[in-house]
Structure formats: structure tokens, C-alpha cells
Amino acid sequence: MSATNFVRQHIRTLAPYSPIVPFDVLSEQLGLPIEDIIKLDANENPYGPSPKAIAAIQDLPFPHIYPDPESRKLRALLADFLQVSAEHILCGAGADELIDLILRLVLDPNDAILNCPPTFGMYAFDTAINAGNVISVPRLPNFALDLDAIEATVAEHQPKIMFVTSPNNPDGGLISDADLKRLLALPMLIVLDEAYIDYADPGASRMHWVPDYENLMVIGTFSKWAGLAGLRVGYGAFPLALMQYLLIIKQPYNINVAAEAAAIATLQDMAYLQHNLQLLIAERSRLTEKLADIAYLTPLPSQSAFVLCDVTGDKQAADLKQTLAANGVLVRHFNKTGVNNMIRISVGKPEHTDKLIQVLKELE
Ligand SMILES: Cc1ncc(COP(=O)(O)O)c(C=O)c1O
Known part of the structure; x- marks a missing residue:
């Protein structure tokens, strides 16, 4: 056999x-x-990375001790940076880990996600790993979301969750406030992926919207703006109702001590x-x-x-x-x-x- x-x-x-x-x-x-x-x-x-991030890795005091499972120090600094209180914030080994974690949290086999290609490939890939189905509503030729088609698809198929990338990868366009509000009014979870938001015009992030919506999660990463792609540190803001479950299902030591030290030093060298x-x-x-x-x-x-x-x-x-x-x-x-x-x-x-x-x- x-x-x-x-x-x-x-x-x-x-x-x-x-x-x-x-x-x-x-x-x-x-x-x-x-x-x-x-x-x-x-x-x-x-x-x-910041030279201070490199120095922090070189000077690690306790590499032989497991990291803080709740990344408390890092989350406290992120709260300041993201303008969201630490109780909403969860860190992951890259935004990639958070995407997988969110899907593991919500998908039963054969549940559907709504995806709007062309976009980042990991949403569909992680959905397949988690035995979910991907319902695609392609973006318009100018890469804007097709809001009418999305609303019709939600009514017909009841996807549990939708991923929206802003700025979108690969075109670099942002979602408007009006379009995001239309999506948030639909009966599903919205994950706004802001991996590249720090390259956009100031004020473009909606991370601080999270406490006002039961169905909004916003994720970001140290990979792109902070030069730490190799160290794998991502973060996200989540509704409190989901935080309790995310903390239960995440690997306890997902942010290693080198990654946490580098991320902390980065936030102190803005x-x-x-x-x-x-x-x-x-x-x-x-x-x-x-x-x-x-x-x-x-x-x-x-x-x-x-x-x-x-x-x-x-x-x-x-x-x-x-x-x-x-x-x-x-x-x-x-x-x-x-x-x-x-x-x-x-x-x-x-x-x-x-x-x-x-x-x-x-x-x-
Ligand atoms: C839109 C988008 N989200 C998330 C990621 C993953 O980021 P991380 O390196 O934090 O896993 C990428 C990486 O290319 C990306 O393009």
C-alpha cells in the first residue's frame, strides 16, 4: 500500500x-x-532592515528560551503604530500565516470564500488546503472590484469570507471608502489585506476601522515596508469576538525571538x-x-x-x-x-x- x-x-x-x-x-x-x-x-x-533590527538579533539575550506566545511587547508597540488597541492585535509568521489562520478558523469543508482575481494567490491556495471552495468574481478591466456582481454572488452562494487587497497585488490600486462600506454591509467576513499600505498616500489604511465593525479584519506585514521579509513577521487587527479563538488555534510560539526583537527595534526606529x-x-x-x-x-x-x-x-x-x-x-x-x-x-x-x-x- x-x-x-x-x-x-x-x-x-x-x-x-x-x-x-x-x-x-x-x-x-x-x-x-x-x-x-x-x-x-x-x-x-x-x-x-533598520541597522537597529540587525543589532537586536545579534544581541538576543535569551535565544534558548521560548518566545512570548502573546508577543506582548511587540503588540503594545503595534497598537501605537496602527492606532488600534493591543487587544485587537495578533501577530503571525508573516501575513501569510494569518491568512491561513483565518481560514482555519472559519472554513468547514466545502464552505466558500469569495475571491476577486487578479489578486494575491495565497487566499485561493490556503482555501484549497483548508478544503474550502473559491468563488471568483473577477475584477473589472481597470482592476476595480465589481461590486454589483459581488453582491449578487453573496446573495446566491453565501460565501463566509472575502479577501480584499488594498493596494491590490498586482496592479497597485486602492479600494475606496464607499466600496469598502458596501462590502462591510454584506453578511460575510471581510479581510482587508494591507501588505503594501505604507507605500500608499498617507491616511489610506483602514486598520483603525476594525473596532467599529464586527466583520472586518485588516492584516499587514513587516515584510514590505520594514525590510524583514526573511524574518517572517505579520500583524492584523481583528474583532474581539474572533481574537479569543485565534489565540487558541495559533501555534503558541509562532513569532520567534529573533523576529520579535527585530520587529520591536524596527518600530523604535521609524x-x-x-x-x-x-x-x-x-x-x-x-x-x-x-x-x-x-x-x-x-x-x-x-x-x-x-x-x-x-x-x-x-x-x-x-x-x-x-x-x-x-x-x-x-x-x-x-x-x-x-x-x-x-x-x-x-x-x-x-x-x-x-x-x-x-x-x-x-x-x-
Ligand atoms: C498582498 C499580499 N499579502 C500578503 C503577502 C504576504 O506577506 P508576508 O511576507 O507577511 O507573509 C504578500 C506577499 O507578497 C502580498 O503580496
Whole structure:
């Protein structure tokens, strides 16, 4: 008998998520030294963490002792940063862990989530792992949510929960207050994923709305604005009625001591992080302008850590991605409904933009 027979039925047919390739493997694949690789494919912060976060990891007093299961110190600082009281806040090993935790909390087998592609892939993937069904209501051609279709779908299928990404990945657009309020009036839970909100105009976050709604959760992460993607720290604000269950089902030591120390040091060094964020936001404008000058690309305006581009003329997004990679520049390409023949480029340092544009110009 094969061991496969013991694997849960719905997991046997699951297609794997394709995560990014690590630096050293890439270096070998491309035949380039790591320092020559310009990584604009996963929206990491090219300036990296605060030096104080690195120092905090180097100086860990008790790495041999389990971490605080309630991440009390980190949550107290997050309360200040997010303008929501600590009792609403839960931390996870990345926002990814929180997405999975939320689904484990609410989905019985065959329950449905409402998903609005094109968007971040983990909502559908984690739903499949949790034996749920995904009902898709595609975004409109301009990437806005199709509110009428969403309302009709909720009435017909009663999904338990919906994920809304703002700014959305891959286009970088925000949901409006009016649209979010329309969603919150529906009989389901709303998870607002604000992984990139710190790159948007000031005041764009709705994290502080959470205490006013029974059905709103908002998640964020240290991966993008704080340069801690490798340490895996995310956070979210949740209705108190859900907090009690989330605390029961989460792994007790999900935030390790190095990650917690780095996140705490980050929140105590906001001027450093804000400075780099301002550099990236300015660079996003310059990148967008330069991309608009490339004959076969049409960049979309973005409030996020990346710029999505339509590839036009006789050029193919897949070929562009390959050519850029051969030159040491990594980007994401898409070839599916809603994002057909498009590339997504993370905002990097000015010298990264210059190298990218140089390679793209040579292809004109
Ligand atoms: C929209 C969105 N949400 C969540 C995440 C996951 O973030 P984390 O690194 O905190 O797990 C990502 C990462 O790319 C993302 O794009």
C-alpha cells in the first residue's frame, strides 16, 4: 500500500504554490554572482532592515528560551503604530500565516470564500488546503472590484469570507471608502489585506476601522515596508469576538525571538524606515515615467511597492522576463485572465531602475 492513500483526499490534487527562488540558487541558475542580481520580482524592500533590527538579533539575550506566545511587547508597540488597541492585535509568521489562520478558523469543508482575481494567490491556495471552495468574481478591466456582481454572488452562494487587497497585488490600486462600506454591509467576513499600505498616500489604511465593525479584519506585514521579509513577521487587527479563538488555534510560539526583537527595534526606529520608504515612493514615480517611455510598455499608476505594465506590440511578457533575467534583472510576468501579457516590477534603488531601463531600451 502506498503512503499516498493516507493523505487527505483534497490535498492529493492540490497544485503547488510557486514561491520565489532563493538568491544562491538563482545565482547558480543565472551564472551571475549574487551581488549582480537585481531582484525586482517579490516586492521586498531593497534597502533592507533598520541597522537597529540587525543589532537586536545579534544581541538576543535569551535565544534558548521560548518566545512570548502573546508577543506582548511587540503588540503594545503595534497598537501605537496602527492606532488600534493591543487587544485587537495578533501577530503571525508573516501575513501569510494569518491568512491561513483565518481560514482555519472559519472554513468547514466545502464552505466558500469569495475571491476577486487578479489578486494575491495565497487566499485561493490556503482555501484549497483548508478544503474550502473559491468563488471568483473577477475584477473589472481597470482592476476595480465589481461590486454589483459581488453582491449578487453573496446573495446566491453565501460565501463566509472575502479577501480584499488594498493596494491590490498586482496592479497597485486602492479600494475606496464607499466600496469598502458596501462590502462591510454584506453578511460575510471581510479581510482587508494591507501588505503594501505604507507605500500608499498617507491616511489610506483602514486598520483603525476594525473596532467599529464586527466583520472586518485588516492584516499587514513587516515584510514590505520594514525590510524583514526573511524574518517572517505579520500583524492584523481583528474583532474581539474572533481574537479569543485565534489565540487558541495559533501555534503558541509562532513569532520567534529573533523576529520579535527585530520587529520591536524596527518600530523604535521609524525615522530610518520612513526615510527609505520616501526614497522608494519617489523612485516609483521615476520608474513609472521611464517605463512609459519604453515603446512597448504601458505602466499603470501604483500606490504600492511595484508597477504593473501592459506589454504591447509584438513583445511577449514571458520573453521579456527571460531576457531581463539573463541580464541579472528579475521581474514577475503574468499570462492569465485579467493580467494577460503583463509584467510586474518591484520598485528598487535608482541604480536598479537604471539597469532595468537600459536592458528594456536595447529591446526597442
Ligand atoms: C498582498 C499580499 N499579502 C500578503 C503577502 C504576504 O506577506 P508576508 O511576507 O507577511 O507573509 C504578500 C506577499 O507578497 C502580498 O503580496
